[in-house]
Amino acid sequence: MILLIDAGNTRIKWRLLADASAPAALDEGALGHDGIDALGQLRTRHPGPLRVVGSNVAGTDVADRITAALAVNAVEWLCPTQHACGVRNLYDIPGQLGADRWAALIGAHHTHxxxxxxxxxxxxxxxxxxxxxxxxxxxxxxxxxxxxxxxxxxxxxxxxxxxxxxxxxxxxxxxxxxxxxxxxxxxxxxxxxxxxxxxxxxxxxxxxxxxxxxxxxxxxxxxxxxxxxxxxxxxxxxxxxxxx
Ligand SMILES: Nc1ncnc2c1ncn2[C@@H]1O[C@H](COP(=O)(O)OP(=O)(O)OP(=O)(O)O)[C@@H](O)[C@H]1O
Ligand SMILES: CC(C)(CO)[C@@H](O)C(=O)NCCC(=O)O
Ligand SMILES: [K+]
Structure with missing residues (x-):
């Protein structure tokens, strides 16, 4: 299973997919920062190996709390680069761009x-x-x-x-x-x-x-x-x- 996480400044949005060929989400939702611990219940509802890929613009404390709540070894947090998935980042300093904006741009290019x-x-x-x-x-x-x-x-x-x-x-x-x-x-x-x-x-x-x-x-x-x-x-x- 793969869990996708968009950690924003107000809410954490997440979506769980079975695997690469899964047509639909197994589960999805959104949580306030004070509800991060509830991500642990996701593991109870859907036990099994989990890969977690996320974007975070809410600070390292939120990132650490998400990792802890999921009880995974690591989350693959997105770091904006100069190129990814067909999108080129023309920011002066590519890594300065918000990870959420970078992911949304990649989603947009693949949608339209x-x-x-x-x-x-x-x-x-x-x-x-x-x-x-x-x-x-x-x-x-x-x-x-x-x-x-x-x-x-x-x-x-x-x-x-x-x-x-x-x-x-x-x-x-x-x-x-x-x-x-x-x-x-x-x-x-x-x-x-x-x-x-x-x-x-x-x-x-x-x-x-x-x-x-x-x-x-x-x-x-x-x-x-x-x-x-x-x-x-x-x-x-x-x-x-x-x-x-
Ligand atoms: N149910 C709702 N009805 C109306 N407005 C809402 C609702 N939920 C969120 N909002 C508005 O959206 C904003 C939060 O949006 P959202 O949760 O999409 O982003 P976020 O978690 O803050 O992410 P980011 O940090 O990336 O902006 C709030 O400031 C509020 O204005
Ligand atoms: C602009 C926000 C807050 C939008 O969520 C986020 O993408 C962010 O913190 N960005 C870092 C700065 C930048 O994108 O230039
Ligand atoms: K935003």
């Missing part, structure tokens, strides 16, 4: 082998340009929707942390905040997409826990796709992704 904007809306939002040839050209990092809203509440006297709605012409504070943060996400994504808009088959692939909050605002060719990081990890692990 044309120009893509790969967007993950999690704790942070990232919007990464990928050419049809598999070149990762560069990308944006911005605060995710919740983090944007929380930073306004934290940094001001008069702005609350409250639930507003998206409206075209906000006329109260909470709607102004919510609408501003969603426009910021959608606007950044649409502006980034302009760089590939004229390329054949150009598509924005959008995933992450906050994706649905602004997906409807995007006026670009769009495919909602969750777990692109796990798809990429499956490719990296030498498997065919069950979502591909």
């Amino acid at each position: 082998a044309q120009a893509c904007l790969v967007v993950t809306a999690g704790t942070a939002t990232t919007a990464d340009l990928l050419s049809a040839d598999g070149d990762f050209l560069g990308g944006l990092i911005l605060p995710g929707v919740d983090l944007m809203q929380a930073s306004l509440a934290r940094g001001t006297a008069q702005l609350p942390l409250a639930e507003g709605r998206f409206v075209p012409q906000p006329r109260c504070t909470v709607d102004a905040i919510r609408s501003g943060c969603l426009h910021a996400q959608a606007g950044a994504i649409e502006r980034m997409f302009r760089q590939i808009a004229t390329e054949r088959g150009a598509l924005c692939l959008l995933g992450g826990g906050a994706a649905d909050s602004f997906a409807g605002l995007l006026d670009i060719p769009l495919r909602r796709i969750d777990n692109l990081v796990l798809c990429g990890l499956a490719v990296i692990a030498g498997l065919h992704s069950p979502n591909a």
